[in-house]
Amino acid sequence: MYTIKEVSEDTGISSYTLRYYEREGILPYVKRDSSGNRLYDEESMEWLNFILALRSTGMPLAEIKHYVDLYQEGESTLNMRKQMMLKHKEKIEKNLSDTLKYLEQINYKLAIYDMQEKGLAKMLP
Amino acid sequence: MYTIKEVSEDTGISSYTLRYYEREGILPYVKRDSSGNRLYDEESMEWLNFILALRSTGMPLAEIKHYVDLYQEGESTLNMRKQMMLKHKEKIEKNLSDTLKYLEQINYKLAIYDMQEKGLAKMLP
């Protein structure tokens, strides 16, 4: 069981943001101690890690919330959730391939900088 | 020479955004016709494509603007610009590796969905 400060420190997510996620229904299942302070158990930590994976791969919070809502409706939404994950996976893969393309473009630019340093090319963007 | 509408249509960037980028000093060198309408030539198109590569790989507009400003100061900033590109390249690579890690996590989740469909696993996030 971790306090908000501990969770914040070892995930890099600020306490503000942790409370915000909970308030928005994005991070459910956070327990409380006798005086009302948040306590994060293994289950909330698993959720948090999963949410961070979705967020970091570009899923909007509204969509993450939708996923969490479906989860809470129970097994009947299993297929919908699976479809969401498949869609998101495709989006990530598209994004990876775009990024590789852009990275090539940036490497090309760097190659030109090397040539400019040796006086072999003119000034370009 | 392309009009704003043409550029918008074949880059997918709205006219609003194209004007906004210009206003913010992010997209320079846009020409005008006799009645003041924007005309995008090869040079502005090259800039635009480069800006889109930077933006799509997560560079904030403020930093793109800084790069453009340095460019306009001339050759004396060549090394600074090269350093910026190197830093950005590293950031992209870090981001790619994080994304691959997260993608694995999502693939794992999908595998669990497949097992749940066959009744081989319980409900999980």
Place this chain on the structure above:
DNA sequence: AATAATCTTTCAGTATACTCTAACCAAAAA
């Protein structure tokens, strides 16, 4: 017992990146 640390809630403020409206202008089509 008082002080400090850490937590709570509510609600307002901020950063970033657009996105749209209003009022106006110019050229082409009906």
Place this chain on the structure above:
DNA sequence: TTTTTGGTTAGAGTATACTGAAAGATTATT
């Protein structure tokens, strides 16, 4: 010639995702 189409500017509005301040409660330390 009037209407449509597509452009212009300045400036306000929106979406998303936080981020912070204020006021108060609880627990630990001096």
